Amino acid sequence: MARSTSKSKSKQPDKKQKHATFKPDLVPYKVKVLKPNPKYDPIVVSFPRGLPFALQKSNLDKPHNYSTPKFTWNKLKPNSDRGRRLIGEDDTCIYTAESSGRPDGRLLQHYIVKVNKTKKTMTFVPTAEGKRIFALEQHVKAYKPDVTAAASIAMGGTSNGDDNSNLPTAKDRVNMLVESFGSKKKQKVMASRKANVVNINKVVGAGDVMMESVVGQKGAISEKNREMLLDGSKVVDTVDAALLQARRNVMPPFDEKATEPSSVFSPQLMAESNAWAQISRIVDKVIKSAQEESTDSTSTEWITNLLGRGGKSKKTYIPDSISELLHNLDPIHKKSHHSQVKTVFFLFLLMRFQHKISNRKRINGDYNECLRQTRTPAEVGARLLELFMTPMESGGESGYACTSAHLDKLHTYILVLYVIASGKDMKVSSVNQLLKDIKLDEKRGAMIYREAGFTVKKNGSGDVGVSLSVPLTFPPPKRGKRS
Numbered sequence: 001m002a003r004s005t006s007k008s009k010s011k012q013p014d015k016k017q018k019h020a021t022f023k024p025d026l027v028p029y030k031v032k033v034l035k036p037n038p039k040y041d042p043i044v045v046s047f048p049r050g051l052p053f054a055l056q057k058s059n060l061d062k063p064h065n066y067s068t069p070k071f072t073w074n075k076l077k078p079n080s081d082r083g084r085r086l087i088g089e090d091d092t093c094i095y096t097a098e099s100s101g102r103p104d105g106r107l108l109q110h111y112i113v114k115v116n117k118t119k120k121t122m123t124f125v126p127t128a129e130g131k132r133i134f135a136l137e138q139h140v141k142a143y144k145p146d147v148t149a150a151a152s153i154a155m156g157g158t159s160n161g162d163d164n165s166n167l168p169t170a171k172d173r174v175n176m177l178v179e180s181f182g183s184k185k186k187q188k189v190m191a192s193r194k195a196n197v198v199n200i201n202k203v204v205g206a207g208d209v210m211m212e213s214v215v216g217q218k219g220a221i222s223e224k225n226r227e228m229l230l231d232g233s234k235v236v237d238t239v240d241a242a243l244l245q246a247r248r249n250v251m252p253p254f255d256e257k258a259t260e261p262s263s264v265f266s267p268q269l270m271a272e273s274n275a276w277a278q279i280s281r282i283v284d285k286v287i288k289s290a291q292e293e294s295t296d297s298t299s300t301e302w303i304t305n306l307l308g309r310g311g312k313s314k315k316t317y318i319p320d321s322i323s324e325l326l327h328n329l330d331p332i333h334k335k336s337h338h339s340q341v342k343t344v345f346f347l348f349l350l351m352r353f354q355h356k357i358s359n360r361k362r363i364n365g366d367y368n369e370c371l372r373q374t375r376t377p378a379e380v381g382a383r384l385l386e387l388f389m390t391p392m393e394s395g396g397e398s399g400y401a402c403t404s405a406h407l408d409k410l411h412t413y414i415l416v417l418y419v420i421a422s423g424k425d426m427k428v429s430s431v432n433q434l435l436k437d438i439k440l441d442e443k444r445g446a447m448i449y450r451e452a453g454f455t456v457k458k459n460g461s462g463d464v465g466v467s468l469s470v471p472l473t474f475p476p477p478k479r480g481k482r483s
Contacts, residue, residue, distance in 0.1 A: 044112075072088075073085075099366065253269040256472045261425070261469060264472055302332065319437035353375065355438075365399055389401060415445060419454070427466070454467065
């Protein structure tokens, strides 16, 4: 008996030492939740196009000549308390966002928390419009002719203050003529050109990708015409330049000087940095979860987790061509398939977006509502609205519309991405199922592939096969029939 007692006493210190834990001193905080007050509730905003230059963190403590945007908060309609409009303005841009004030059934609420460490209190302040984050759309202000600069050029000076040259350039002469004698329409064209000039050092979040895109587009015109464009004193081949611009408006970014077919097109440049980063995060998370849970090498549960549970009786739209591509990949055991899965997932989001707008060709609502209706992640949805739709207002309703030109561009992106997702050899034996999924006839699909530089062949069984070779060549322009 004494022996058993000694054993129990000897084990007690070890047990206490094993389960000993450190308990930090917890300081209680008093929580207070304020009631909504439309007159004083703060407004939560976002800048999808990037922060204004004056608000960027790196420029807050530096001297600069850029003004800070000033905002006004007004009713959407003078005779109604429902809906608000936010308008901001600085020296160069106007920022606008609005909320209809209609509830959408979500329980989500946004609060701003103020913590007072001295008094040990936490105050939850409700934001204006409850669950709304105002995404500010950016617009460049109207173009103002610089007649003073034009007069100095006419006297023999230059517009850029360069002392090494006293003669005006061809661009300076054009600007001078338009500013002095041009119509309002021509001045709007000059304003559009001026607004499209981007300083790559001030682009937020996409500097590297944009620079790669510009470098990749360098070979999209003959070297002779490129030199003519750089030198304004020479005549440009207008037919070649017009065809180049038309292809750039419809086709994804391409490199005409690529030495391998897989280097001609890049899905990263199609999506741009923000959207591609979000696609990568989603795919990497699904693959990592599948690697931790799956023990069966033939399991396809990761495909369901990535795309959702679709089918004829389900709401999720999953094209057969996407399922076929993913079932041929094994990212769980082959790391080389990861980038291919990301390309397929990007293609899936494009096809789901095309399926959504295939009937009405438009989406109604404010910017946030239109993003939600794209059925894609926010970063991807913003990219899709930018590429394949245009803002519109009709009958008091705002939204986005997909024109026939935008629809052709969307079809081109889908067809090219499908070949990229099929493998590095850029060859597909049959695109019939893809054309069936996006409801595009074979003749139209073959024409789009040929205009993008692909070779199209149809075998005896009716399968339409496509392939891409280098150097990249485009078909000559079609001449209309003589009347």
